[in-house]
Amino acid sequence: MPQWLTRHKWLLIGAAALVVLLAFAACGDEEEAGETPVAEKVQPTIPLKIGHLNSFTGDLADFGGALQNAAELAVTEINAAGGVGGQPVELAKADDATDPTQGVAEATRLIEVEGVDFILGALASGVTVPVAESVTGPKNVLHISGASTGPALTVAVDNDFLFRTTVSDAAQGPILAKVANELGLASVCTMYITGPYGQGLSEIFAEEFEALGGSVPAQVTHESEQATYASELDTCTAEGPDALAAIAYPASARVFLREAVERDVVENYLFVDGTKSSDLFEDLGWPEAFDDMRGTAPFAVDLPIGEAFETAYQATYGELPPYPFLRETYDAIYLMALATEKALQDDIDIRDALRDVANPEGEVVNPGGDNYTAALELIATGADINYEGAAGPVDLDENGDVPVGAIETWHVDVANKELVTDEVFQVDLTTGEITKIQ
Numbered sequence: 553m554p555q556w557l558t559r560h561k562w563l564l565i566g567a568a569a570l571v572v573l574l575a576f577a578a579c580g581d582e583e584e585a586g587e588t589p590v591a592e593k594v595q596p597t598i599p600l601k602i603g604h605l606n607s608f609t610g611d612l613a614d615f616g617g618a619l620q621n622a623a624e625l626a627v628t629e630i631n632a633a634g635g636v637g638g639q640p641v642e643l644a645k646a647d648d649a650t651d652p653t654q655g656v657a658e659a660t661r662l663i664e665v666e667g668v669d670f671i672l673g674a675l676a677s678g679v680t681v682p683v684a685e686s687v688t689g690p691k692n693v694l695h696i697s698g699a700s701t702g703p704a705l706t707v708a709v710d711n712d713f714l715f716r717t718t719v720s721d722a723a724q725g726p727i728l729a730k731v732a733n734e735l736g737l738a739s740v741c742t743m744y745i746t747g748p749y750g751q752g753l754s755e756i757f758a759e760e761f762e763a764l765g766g767s768v769p770a771q772v773t774h775e776s777e778q779a780t781y782a783s784e785l786d787t788c789t790a791e792g793p794d795a796l797a798a799i800a801y802p803a804s805a806r807v808f809l810r811e812a813v814e815r816d817v818v819e820n821y822l823f824v825d826g827t828k829s830s831d832l833f834e835d836l837g838w839p840e841a842f843d844d845m846r847g848t849a850p851f852a853v854d855l856p857i858g859e860a861f862e863t864a865y866q867a868t869y870g871e872l873p874p875y876p877f878l879r880e881t882y883d884a885i886y887l888m889a890l891a892t893e894k895a896l897q898d899d900i901d902i903r904d905a906l907r908d909v910a911n912p913e914g915e916v917v918n919p920g921g922d923n924y925t926a927a928l929e930l931i932a933t934g935a936d937i938n939y940e941g942a943a944g945p946v947d948l949d950e951n952g953d954v955p956v957g958a959i960e961t962w963h964v965d966v967a968n969k970e971l972v973t974d975e976v977f978q979v980d981l982t983t984g985e986i987t988k989i990q
Contacts, residue, residue, distance in 0.1 A: 677702025678747030719957025725756025
């Protein structure tokens with residue numbers, strides 16, 4: 553079992569136990585008052601309207617446009633195949649600017665002004681968590697992120713309305729540590745973006761790398777889009793580490809990676825999903841310092857249905873960018889649509905419907921026009937379905953997480969100006985098992 557899971561599993565169990573105790577206490581109070589607690593059933597409305605909270609500006613703006621395309625592609629396919637409840641799905645978009653304050657404000661606007669039923673997003677875990685805890689959870693609005701990997705989502709106080717279609721960084725951290733160890737690196741410092749994503753991934757990487765015999769002399773946090781990161785770089789590299797791990801977002805990384813190369817502060821670099829942006833390296837001029845430097849990122853398993861998504865994306869929008877989370881965002885839209893059909897058909901709570909259409913014990917269905925039509929027909933007959941998407945199976949646990957996911961290792965190919973996948977590993981967070989699958 554990964555070190556991070558071993559260390560924190562009792563915290564999660566303790567938190568769950570506390571919730572149960574509080575629930576019993578609340579029930580006791582109601583019973584004394586002569587009242588029987590009744591759970592509120594939450595169902596979406598028709599026509600279904602989804603609000604996409606996305607980063608069109610800010611630190612993660614590199615990814616925003618492509619993720620919007622993936623969401624729109626899913627909506628277009630669903631509407632062409634009959635929509636939801638016989639009505640077309642609507643998609644409203646909002647820019648969170650990779651900022652939690654703006655994200656909360658925009659999520660509130662989407663719900664209260666635009667009248668959306670669900671929230672898709674955000675990209676940044678540091679936006680998703682406060683939105684879930686202060687907006688979607690309290691308002692009983694289904695909320696699915698296709699891109700937020702921070703471990704903090706697992707324990708967010710979200711009233712069981714927050715889900716994600718990508719795997720937690722509890723999976724990415726051990727693979728990044730494995731890469732560093734296999735490269736023969738003895739010490740690595742981390743430059744991580746402030747918030748649950750950066751801190752969570754940095755801490756998990758450090759714990760796993762140290763368990764393998766390496767050292768992490770410094771974990772240095774940084775804010776978004778500063779004019780300079782000279783002080784943070786000095787702190788990170790003060791003890792002469794073998795490598796610097798850039799656990800950051802593109803706009804910030806553009807600044808400190810350029811400074812790091814110009815000052816020649818370290819010989820090696822490690823990257824993650826937040827810095828897996830061809831635009832980032834293009835803007836930096838594909839410097840030789842990054843040639844063959846390695847990184848990790850959540851990965852969509854190669855499946856025929858995933859290839860169909862890529863073909864459809866390219867036919868609609870042109871070249872498919874080498875960004876993570878496109879398939880996961882596409883899958884999130886399909887899950888919302890299928891869960892809505894299920895909830896309306898069976899008159900059940902939308903959270904129950906979401907888990908019903910995603911988890912095993914049903915006939916496998918996939919995204920795409922004809923596949924979606926077949927899924928609707930199955931739901932209409934009362935049959936159980938199991939959605940397996942463009943990114944792979946999407947089995948949702950009690951925390952709204954995907955407990956099994958794939959993580960890729962990749963490298964920077966300066967000569968060809970591209971980011972190249974090397975290997976793919978399946979990580980099972982329930983057992984800690986890591987299996988090479990590609």
